[in-house]
Structure formats: C-alpha cells, structure tokens
Amino acid sequence: xxxxxxxxxxxxxxxxxxxxxxxxxxxxxxxxxxxxxxxxxxxxxxxxxxxxxxxxxxxxxxxxxxxxxxxxxxxxxxxxxxxxxxxxxxxxxxxxxxxxxxxxxxxxxxxxxxxxxxxxxxxxxxxxxxxxxxxxxxxxxxxxxxxxxxxxxxxxxxxxxxxxxxxxxxxxxxxxxxxxxxxxxxxxxxxxxxxxxxxxxxxxxxxxx
Numbered sequence: 762x763x764x765x766x767x768x769x770x771x772x773x774x775x776x777x778x779x780x781x782x783x784x785x786x787x788x789x790x791x792x793x794x795x796x797x798x799x800x801x802x803x804x805x806x807x808x809x810x811x812x813x814x815x816x817x818x819x820x821x822x823x824x825x826x827x828x829x830x831x832x833x834x835x836x837x838x839x840x841x842x843x844x845x846x847x848x849x850x851x852x853x854x855x856x857x858x859x860x861x862x863x864x865x866x867x868x869x870x871x872x873x874x875x876x877x878x879x880x881x882x883x884x885x886x887x888x889x890x891x892x893x894x895x896x897x898x899x900x901x902x903x904x905x906x907x908x909x910x911x912x913x914x915x916x917x918x919x920x921x922x923x924x925x926x927x928x929x930x931x932x933x934x935x936x937x938x939x940x941x942x943x944x945x946x947x948x949x950x951x952x953x954x955x956x957x958x959x960x961x962x963x964x965x966x967x968x969x970x
Contacts, residue, residue: 795825802834806841814838 798821805814815838821831932940 795821795828795831797821798825799828799830799834802831802838806834806838811838811842811845815842 798817802814802817802821805817818831818835818838821828822835825831
C-alpha cells in the first residue's frame with residue numbers, strides 16, 4: 762500500500778526534477794536512507810528510465826537488503842522488464858508473421874503476373890498461327906483462281922485454221938495441195954493393188970460361194 766502511494770505521488774513530479782535528481786544522484790547517495798534510494802529509483806521507473814532505476818535500487822539493496830520498499834520496487838522492475846521483453850517478442854513474432862504474409866502475397870502476385878504473361882504470349886502465338894493459316898489459305902485460293910482463269914483462257918483461245926497451221930509449219934498452200942494430191946494418189950493405188958491381189962487368188966474351178 763505504501764509502495765503504490767509513493768509511486769502515485771512520484772508520478773506527479775516534473776521531468777525537470779527528474780533531471781536534477783539524475784545529476785545529483787552520484788553525489789548524494791552516500792549516507793542516504795533506504796527511502797531515498799526507493800524514491801529516486803521509483804522516480805526513474807515512472808519516467809521510463811528502467812535501467813537507471815534498477816541501478817539505484819540495486820545500490821540501495823546492497824546497503825539495505827531487507828528494505829521491503831526496495832525489494833518490492835525491484836520485483837516491479839523485474840516484472841516490467843519481463844513484460845517488455847514479452848511484448849517485444851510478441852511484436853517480433855507479429856512482424857515475422859507479417860513479413861511471411863507479405864512475402865507469400867508477393868509470390869502469389871508474381872505467379873499471377875507470370876501466368877498472365879504466359880497466357881498473353883500464348884494468345885499472341887495463337888493469333889500469329891491463325892494469321893499464317895489465313896495467309897496460306899488466301900494464297901491457295903489465289904493460285905486456284907489463277908489456275909481456273911488459265912483454263913478459261915485456254916478454252917477461249919480460237920482453234921487455229923489450216924492456213925495458220927501451214928504458216929506455223931512454214932508450208933505454202935500450193936505445196937500443201939500437192940502433198941495432199943500425192944497422198945490421195947498413193948491411197949488409190951494401194952486400194953487397186955489390194956483388189957488385184959484378191960482376184961488372182963480366186964480358183965475358177967471352185968464355186969463362188
């Protein structure tokens with residue numbers, strides 16, 4: 762009860778007094794009472810100067826090891842230090858978990874980005890192949906049209922006349938007429954010779970049937 766009351770009273774002290782106490786402490790500790798060590802240590806503790814408070818309390822306990830206020834304040838400092846360590850460990854664990862979560866999210870984003878880039882590349886490749894097939898088909902259609910056009914042009918070409926053919930053969934019409942007459946005479950002679958051969962083979966003694 763006395764310790765809590767003293768702590769509440771010390772909490773109302775200004776920082777200016779705390780600074781003065783810190784400066785004067787090394788010169789005033791000699792021959793001081795246990796209460797002086799307690800009040801100085803408690804004041805440092807209230808102002809968040811746990812290390813200085815612990816040094817003061819330990820020095821006081823070295824002279825007054827059985828003082829209940831100094832013992833209680835030391836336990837309070839120890840518990841506060843333990844709580845701070847636990848809080849720090851908890852913060853470190855939370856920071857570690859947060860870092861792992863951030864890393865996991867970043868890896869997931871990177872994977873999604875990589876998957877999207879792969880899909881985009883596959884889409885481009887597909888469009889490229891499609892354009893290639895389309896171009897090949899257009900080329901085939903064009904070749905087919907040209908082939909059909911060539912066939913139509915061949916059909917539409919006029920049949921050359923005999924005079925045109927003779928010109929291509931470099932033969933005049935008179936010479937061609939002579940060749941035809943000669944071929945005609947040869948054909949007549951061939952027919953007449955075949956008739957004579959057939960009449961010679963007939964035997965007059967045998968019936969005509």
